[in-house]
Amino acid sequence: MxxxxxxxxxxxxxxxxxxxxxxxxxxxxxxxxxxxxxxxxxxxxxxxxxxxxxxxxxxxxxxxxxxxxxxxKSKEEIFEALLTRVLQPPGSAAVPWPEGRAVTPAVLVQRVIDPLYGSVTQPQGLAMLRLLLAEGERAPQAVDRWMAATLEPYHAELEALVRRGVAQGHLRDGVLAGSPRLLLAPLLHFLFDLLIQGDAVRDQAAQRRALHAALVVEQMAPR
Known part of the structure; x- marks a missing residue:
């Protein structure tokens, strides 16, 4: 509305x-x-x-x-509330994976990759990302608080999930396991294309997601 x-x-x-x-x-x-x-x-x-x-x-x-x-209280507080409301990562941080369950490459796709692709193409999310990139430096404290309250816990949950998979023997202990944020790199590349080209690449979301999922499975499956 x-x-x-x-x-x-x-x-x-x-x-x-x-x-x-x-x-x-x-x-x-x-x-x-x-x-x-x-x-x-x-x-x-x-x-x-x-x-x-x-x-x-x-x-x-x-x-x-x-x-x-x-x-x-202020314009900055509104900006911070917008960041929290619109750019809230979905996935594993929202509903932690039960301790006794296996963490496989397929689980990473289901819990991390798929939910992110489902959210990044929403108009409000893209508008907020453009605003963050263009104007974030004008409200640095708001951005820092948002990162501390939202992004860092998400990354910590992702890292914990990957560590569990490695300890279980279901994930390969390699570069991606050592730096789990790199698992998100193909998505960030897609976001960059979306922000620059817009509708010209929006229809590629399903294809990009499938390629990203295949990459995660290929690189994280134990050998």
Whole structure:
């Protein structure tokens, strides 16, 4: 739903039998926050982080400036909330793999590779990635906090998953096992192509995923 549509639903009221409107009912805080973040992403994408103002976000969300400050203390806090909301890696970090289960190359594909390809082609994710690359240096503390709270735990979970597979004898103990982040390299290459070429490569997602999966199985299967 667009920010305008969300703003239209900001309050709901019905006509009382006497023909008078009862007090308007406020939206839940979670709904209002989502409305603000949706509007902020559009404003940041249109104007850039530096040029965007709280007033612009408020106007896009159909709120007063004070309404924004009810939920967020600053533009930087909004940017950080957007990073957390939109660029949340799916996969193994979200639902840890049970300790007793085998970690095979197929499990890495299922738990890590497939969920990432399912999320990176979403319009909001790509818009936020463009914004992060272009404007992230203008809000370094927000980016650092997001990385510490989101990316680093994800990488730690990935590394732990690979270590378990190696210890079980189901994964090869090689370069990729020593640096599990390299398992994501083909995806990052695809993301770069998406950000540069857009629709010209979007239809390649399934093919890229299949090639990435085949590479993981080929390189991580024990010999």
């Amino acid at each position: 667009s920010p305008t549509g969300l703003a239209t639903e900001a309050f709901s009221a019905t006509v009382a039998p006497e023909g008078r409107h009862p007090p308007r009912r406020r939206l839940p805080a979670s709904t209002r926050t989502a409305q603000i973040l949706e509007a902020a992403l559009q404003v940041f994408a249109d104007k850039g982080y530096a040029a965007a103002r709280i007033d612009d976000i408020a106007a896009a969300a159909g709120l007063s400036k004070g309404g924004i400050y009810t939920h967020f």
